[in-house]
Amino acid sequence: MVASRKQQKKIFVSQPTLSRSIKNLETKLKVDLFERSTRKLILTDAGILVYQ
Numbered sequence: 296m297v298a299s300r301k302q303q304k305k306i307f308v309s310q311p312t313l314s315r316s317i318k319n320l321e322t323k324l325k326v327d328l329f330e331r332s333t334r335k336l337i338l339t340d341a342g343i344l345v346y347q
Contacts, residue, residue: 320345 306313321328328342338346 308316317328324341324345326341327339328345330337330339
């Protein structure tokens with residue numbers, strides 16, 4: 296997963312650290328939080344629930 300530079304600046308975390316943290320959370324929850332493609336990153340229904 297790739298986090299944008301804008302996202303990285305908002306939370307002051309590097310892209311690899313942010314991606315690893317999100318992947319770890321998905322593993323713990325046993326659900327995908329994002330639909331990933333080469334150009335887009337979209338929250339899944341589960342991702343929306345976690346975000347709220």
